[in-house]
Amino acid sequence: MIPDDRRYTAEHEWAQPTGTGHVVRIGITAYAQESLGDIVYVSLPEVGDSLEVGQSFGEVESTKSVSDLYAPVAGTVTARNEALSANPELVNADPFGAGWVVEIDAADAAAVEGLLDAAAYGEIIGSG
Helix, strand or coil: CCCCCCEECCCCEEEEECCCCCEEEEEECHHHHHHHCCEEEEECCCCCCEECCCCEEEEEEECCCEEEEECCCCEEEEEECCHHHHCCCHHHHCCCCCCCCEEEEECCHHHHHHCECHHHHHHHHCCC
16 A cells, blocks of 8 residues: 555655645655565664755665665755664564654755655556
8 A cells, every 4th residue: 555645756765744844754665665675774864964856865774685765855854763773674664654764854845746646656666
């Protein structure tokens, strides 16, 4: 099931406005974490880092491989999920909830709307 309360990228990140200003919560999709396997480490950017659309801002390391994380929107990192340092498996257990990665204060509040909706993302991964 692909939640329809957020937007997606072809690189398997999700973006969800938090309702606080232009802050957008970012994570990886269930499809991405299933493809990666057991997550053993998540590299996070620093709060205050400035990101451009498509820029790599961290990595997810699994027992199978290492994958880059890409910013779906431009902006400044306002929070990072510190729980992932001790419990990277949260990404596997709850990729759309407790396994979120960062929050970004988006430079363009409308940028999220330009991303893929759940149906379009489903077509990319073959479940639409």
